[in-house]
Structures are given as structure tokens and as C-alpha cells.
Amino acid sequence: MKRLRNWRDRRGNISIVMAGGLTMLTAAGALGVDTASLFLERRRVQGIADAAAMAAASAPLTGEDEARAVLAFPANGGTSLVAVIPGRYTADPTIAADARFQTDWIAPDAARVTVEGGADTIFGRALGLGPRVAISATATAARIDTAAISIGTRFAALDGGVANAVLSGLAGSELSLSVMDYNALSSADVDLLTWLDALHGKADLDVGTFGELIAADIRLSDAISALADTTASLHAAQVLRALAGRVADRNVRLRDVIDLGPLAESSSADPKRPITVGALSLLREAILIGGEARALTLDLSPAIPGLTSTRYRLEIGERTNATPWLAVGRARQVTVRTAQARLLLDTRLLNAPLGLGTIRVPIVAELASAEGHLSQVDCSRGTGPAATIDVVPSLGRVAIADIDEGSFSQFTLPLVLRRATVAALPLVSATALADIRLEGTTAQAVRFNADDIAAGRTKSVHTNNIVGGVAASLVRSVDLRVSVLGLGLSAGVLTSTLGNTLSVAAPALDALLDTTLSLAGLQLGEADVKVDALRCGVPLLVG
Template sequence: MRRPAPLSGLVDRRDGNVTMLMAGGLAMLLGSAVLGVDTASLFLEKRRLQGVADAAALAAAAQVEDGTNRAQAAVATAPANQTRLTAMTIGRFDPNPAIAPGARFTAGALPSNAARVSLESRMQPIFAQVFGRQATPIAARATAARIDLAAFSIGSRLAAVRGGLPNALLSQLAGTELHLTVMDYTALAGAQVDLLRMSELLRSDIGLQAVTFGEVLGTRIALPKLVTAMAGATANAAAAQALRTLAGRLPNRNVRLDTIIDLGPLTGAVRSDPTRPVASDAFTLLRESLLISGGTRQVQTSVDLGIPGIGEIRMWLEIGEHAANSPWLSIGASGERVVRTAQTRLWLDVALVNVPLGLAAVRTPIYVELAEAEAKLASVGCNGGRARASAALDVTPAVSRVAIADLDPAALGNFQRAMELRPARVVALPLASVSAFADIRLGGTQAQRVTFNAGEIDGGTVKTVATNDVARGVASSLIRNVDLDARVLGLGLSAGPLVSSVGNVLALAAPALDMVVDQVTGLAGVRIGEADVRVNGVRCGTPMLVG
């Protein structure tokens, strides 16, 4: 029988070293595996928590008015854990690339369109708790925004007109006779042109490939090509035919549409959506295009509107340039965009006919001066989807001046100088004359909010914002405030009956004069003491993560 080796001999033996090394390595390997499992679990839990934060932010941004409840509901749908909503902030996100990404979200700013949520959870390690390690806190944050867009414009409500006034206006702006009939005008005023579809047709016609709508509008386009594209972008057959006829008569002058149309976020778009058009009436778009085509911005003509009691009307109209960065039509989010009318001066020398009491012809020269009216997009509402969309505009009518007076028509185009007005001789008899003078200034410095619902937006409804002073019956107001001065044999002798007769004639003619002023200013795209605005379309955005 072998005797066991003495213990002292074990020190020198080497036959068990591999087993010992394997045991130590296995322990280290198991420790690394435990650490790897816990680290991977922590990473996956952070990913899961970030996904919950993203979902909560998107839910809140979809309807910021109820953002907290929607975010909490999104968190509640997460798998059972210790996740909780620690912070919920409503604010405004500005996508302007000129702003640093970290500064584009402003907490509490109005109108709000974004939500930022912060979540917290605790993860219990799988193996590290054996060594006494407690649950690890983790956090996640997400910011989401919904950018709702609206297209809106400012101008004037187009109404029925008499005589050849539309043709006279557009022909002078075009620099050639257009032979526009009243039926043509009626068709153009009632036709809607999809501006994005028009841009697609222009892109194809002028041979531009793979360029954005913004690049198309920034290209110099010949008027005939533009009007032909307008014809292809309207569903009104009569207007399309009238536009194609006009295209053959227009001069080959070029326009850059981005000076009057600001596509905003749609600048980079390349495809139109017929279910979400951005539309304008054809007459206004044609008039605004002619104004920027490099021709005259002054109209001087004589017309007979066929209004009872009104004879020949001599008209001088001067339309100023739009202010820089102030287009006629704009697309943007609430609080971002402002549109303005152009400064305008108008002088009408109106002959009154069929004057009673044996008076000679009575003339009534009416002067109208309009500063810029403006509209700002106050809010876009898309709660409930596109079918319940709405938009609100803050509208400021133009400060206006109206007068019965004579003036120098050559000075109308100098908007830097105030017009010099003088009493107008309204009656000239062999032995007597009557002069008249009235001068009224209208307010319009306070913005007024006007709201459009989905039906009004889709129907192209135009709404009017008026000043609190004289908004309608301008000629009537002038005549009520006119000062009449009669001269007999060149002397200021008493001529009470003559003054009374002239006053009665003017009072009787006031409604007809109001009709003249209303038609002329409306065709020019302005209103006295009023601003007409329209929401041309709304695009409800989809919530997206922005931080």
C-alpha cells in the first residue's frame, strides 16, 4: 500500500496548475459576462425609455392644448416599470436654420406648437445586485413639434363692375390693349388658380428639371408663359379660355413671382397636392403679375361706367411698390408671416350729368390716398384634422386720406412728398362759380382679429376688416363735410340759393359717387378704411421629433 505524499511535497508539485488557472479564468469570464449582461440591459432600457419619451413628445405635440394628459397617456402604455413623467413643457419651435438647434425651442412662447417631455425610470441590475449594487436611475428627454401652415393674402374683394374699367386698368398696366370684356373679368374674378400646380406647369414649360417651386418662382418668366400656366392650373373653363387669349396679347416682359408670393416652408417642395391647393383668384394674380413686370405702375384713362347720373370719369391711379419682404401672398406658420398692400394714390375727376335746376355740368374731383394695410398670421388650428382646420389673421386697415379737391396729377407718383390739395371748382357759370373742399383722414392703426373656418377656407371666402370711423359711403361722408364757396362776378357775394343747389346736387349724386370709388379702388386691390383678407389654404402638419 502506497503511503500518501507528505504535505511538504505539495509545494513542489506542478501537475494541478492548469486546473487552477482555468478556475481563475472562468471566474473572470463569468464576471465579465455578468457585467456585459447588466451593461447591455442598461443600454436597452435607455433605448426603451427614449422611445417612450419620443412617443410622449409626439402625442403632446399633436395637440398641445391637452399636451400633459396626452403625454401621460403615452407613458402609461409603456411596459410595466417605474417610468414616470418628470417634466412637461409646452412652447414654440422655430425651424429657422439661422437659429442654433439648441435655441429653436422656447418654453412658454406663443402661439405654441411644440412639447418637450422628460422621463425617469430605474433599472434593477440582473447580476450586479449580488454584489450589493442598487437600482440604477436613467432619464430621457424628447422634443416634438407640429408645424401647421396657412397661405393667406390681402387685397380687395372683387365685385361686379360696369363698363370697361377692368380692361382699362389691365391694358394700361400691360402697356397694350388687351380687349378684356366684362364677361372675361367675371370669369377671371371667379376662377381659382392653384399656385403650386401653376409652378409645376411653368417648370415644365421653361425646361427646368428637378428644381423646387421656390427656384421656379425665383426665375424670370415671360408674361405669356405665366398666363398660359395659369390657364392650365384652373378648373374654370371660361377663365382658362380668357387667359389663353390674353397670353397671345401680352408683351414678352419678364416677372419674378417670388417678389409677390412667399412660399415659406413650401419653397423646397417639388410636387403639388391637388387635395391641398394653395389658390388665388385669377384676376388678382394677373394684376399683381403685371405690376411687377417692369411696365408702368400708373394708370391714366377715361371711362364711362354706365352709372346713372355719372358721365365721363377721368382717372389717375398710382400704385406704389410693395415694401421689402412684404409680399401679396405668403405661406407660413403662425406668427411668422406678414403681407401688405401697396401704397396707393387715386384721383377721380367725375362729371355729373342730368343736373337739375338748370345748372351747368358739375364736376366732383375725389382724391384717395391709402397707406399700407397689413395682415399677420396669428394662428393655425388643426385640432380635429384638416376637416376642422381654422386660421386667424390680425388685420390692420390702411390709414387713409380722402378729399374733394384739385391737385397736380404729375405729383401723384412721388410718395415721398405729401400731396398739395386745393379747393376744386365744381361749377363754372358765366357770372358765377362754386368751389368745394373737403378733407377727411381715416384711422386704421389698431389690428383686428378675423377667423376663418374650414368651410370658409375651402370656399375662398374673403372677409373685410373696417376701421371704426368712415368705412363705407366715403363720397357721402365727404359731401356731408364739404365747404362750398360761391363767387358771383368774381366777388364773394351772397349766393345762398346757388350754394344750396350745388349742395343738393352733390348729395343726390353721393351714392353713385360711392359706387365709382368702390369699383375703382376694388379693382386696384385696395379699400378705403378697409382691408379684405383671405386664407388661401391650410396644411395641417404631422408631429415630428425636433430634439
């Protein structure tokens, strides 16, 4: 009975439960202390990784030095650098998040940094944890560097009558440009976004961003009037306001020649970071895209010594894949091209020798697109901002020849060349043929440093086929044939004299070619490119 009473005696049970509970509570408290310590250390290490990644992304090629500088701060003690990997980051939601960063040691714009820290355990050893727990963290940061580049922006300075005739022909109405007017326009600049801001007000369209504005149909006169309001040149502004009232009443869609890239979402200009563009370049491109037919036939009387008259015929095709003339974007994502074109320049020379009368020189050119590809934007702290454009000049062919003009505007049909009659008298006939093919040129890297960009310099890449000018190269390779009947003159003498006459006239012909083509944004056997602006981004965490 006594044993049964002992089993029923419950005195002291609470003490046993309390002893067991206190042990568990003490263990849980100890684990909580260590867990909190590890949690705080993880946050600290991740913050250091974030800071180191943003520092490394500011100069990815020297990112390891930048990251070590962050870890050198006293507050970041106890943390070591595990790895710094430079790369390129593509902010494309269609790409899986873990695939947007790709290692790139050549032209990086991002960096991935891994650091390691750790925390000492207090009570964790009793629970099987080591005296110190290592904690690592990884962060990725990218810097969105952009540049604005354009192609075909150089203008030859020549007789204002030629400029007036060509631009008037492209505009479809008489523009009445004088030499001074032309020079004022060619030397005036505007800020691209400030121009679009002014255009937004004039067009009175219900759009919110610049991207929506350039996608809309805008009156050509409004575009030119906005140019007048934007340029700082008083003479150019006066000329542009007059032109706005003379151009044909038609619409333009600026998206066909301008790609704003990441700036398409902007709705206001940044005066501190302008994108400087030539007023005449913008005027020309607006006129070209506003034309229903990009064709022009003119009879010119250039004020150039040695030339008497010229028949000028230009056919401008579409840009390949609607590639713009000016584009804004990141390295490897921006390409600009000129349009395809065909040109016939049928010129008469003054002062023909030996009574040959008027000498005719028909120059035919067929041009594929010149191309500029933004290959690198360099915002490294040591050298200052710079950009590199890979340039392929305008390829095709140029000839002294006659053609079938009926198929001249059919870009899908090849041009068929035949010997051109350059002089014709009752008893004397002279023919000529020269054909230079502009081909086999690979892309050439053209670097623009900070001074080049600030000065708005244009740089050119040439083919090796043309040396010392287009016409001069043609004359050097021309095949002349002279037929003489009954004049008592040697065909060899006439051939030599005719060749010398063409050589003397070659510089004048080159001047005419340069001017008439540059007004259409084209060059023979070359490409002119320019970095209109460069913006170095601020490093941001991206993963």
C-alpha cells in the first residue's frame, strides 16, 4: 500500500518540468543569439558586396582595384574579396534573369563581385556549430553607358547655287538659298532633344514621350520651324523660318531616320547633357523622308572654273532594314547606315583643246550603304569618356560611262555600262570607259576621345580603291579611244591631249561630286561618322 501511495505522490513534478523547460529555453535562447548574429553579419556582408559591385561597375576593366578599395574601409573589416568578374548586362525581360549577365573581358559595362565574411558563434558550439561560420555574398551591378552616333554629316563648302538647286529639288519647292544662307546652316548646331521639345509644342500632338513624338506624323514645316527656335545662330534661325514657309505641305515621320534608344521614354531635354547635331543635317534628313519620291533631276550651272554645265540625276533608295541616320544606345546595340543611291553627273568641260568642241564627262556612281556600328563606349576614369565606331565605307562602283537611263531607278536591276562618247565632231570621235569597283573593305575602328566629342569632330574612313579623289582616280584608269578622219592629226596626240584635259578638270569634277552628294548625306567610297553625345551612366544593382 505504501508503494502505491508513492506512485500517487506528485510532489516535485513541477521542478522536474521546470528543469527540462529551462534547459530547452536556454538552448533556444542561445540559438537565437547566434542566429541573430549570423543574420546581421549576412546583411553586412551583402551590403559590402553591393557597394563593391557598384564600385567595380564604375570601371569594370579595373574593377578588382575598385572593389578592394571598398573593402579597405575600417567598417568593412573582416571581409575578404573572393572574385570580381567583368561582363556585360542586358536589361531584357525576355532573357532569363540569371542569363542577363555574361562575362566580357574586352568591353565590359558591368561587374559581378563575390565577398566573404563570417561571424563567431557564442553558444552554437554546444549545438554542433563551429567557432566561426563563413558567410559569402554576391552582387551584380551595371552601368548603362550610351552614345549618340550619326553618319554622313560632313558638308562640302561650295557654290550656294548648287546647294540651293539640290536642296530645292529634294524639297520639291524653290528654297532660294544664298551662299551665306547655306554657310549659316552648315555651321549651325542644335540639341536634338531640345529640338524635339520645341517640336512637341508646335505640333500640338497628344503624345507624352519623345519616342511617341518621332513615331507620329508631323508637318515638315513644323519640324523646320522648331529647328529655327532651337539653334543659337540668328542667321540660321532666320533662314530656317523662311524655309518653313516655302517647303511643300507634307508630313514626316522622324522615327525613320532617328532612333532615340533609351531616351525614347524621356519627355524633356537635359541642357547639361546635349546631343549636338548639325542643323543642316537635320534639315536634309527631314526633307528626304518627307519626299514621296527620293529622286532628283537637275540642270546645274556650277560656278566652278573649267565646268560649263551639268545634268545631275540622283536616285535614293531606302536604308537597309530602315536603319536610322542617327541613333542613341549602348555599345553593340547601335548601327547607322546611309541609304543606297545611284548618281549620274553628266558634265561639259570648257576650253576643249585642238578644236574638239565641248568635252562631255558622264560620271556614274552606284552606292551601297555606308555603315557605322557603335562597338564600344569607354567611361573609364583614367582616359575620360570615349567611344569607338566600326565603320564600313560606302561600297559599290563608280565609272565614266553611258548607261540605260530607263533602268536607272530600278535598284533590283544591275547597271549596264557602255563606252561614253566624250567628244564628237564630223570627223573626230572620242569615247571613254573607266570602271572602279569599291569593294573588299572590312570595318575599320574609329575612336573618338573626349576632345573629339566635345568639338563635334567628324571622322572619315575611305576605301583603298580611290586615291586623291574620285574623278582623279577615274581619269588615271580611263580607257580613251579616238577616231580621226582626214584632219591630218595623230590619234595618239588627240588621245594624250584629251587625257591631259580630263586630268586638269578632275579636281573641279571632284568638288562638284563632293558637294552634290554631301547634300544628300552620301560620299563615294567613304563614310563620315560622328559621336554626337556620350553619356556615362551611374552604376546600379541589377542582381
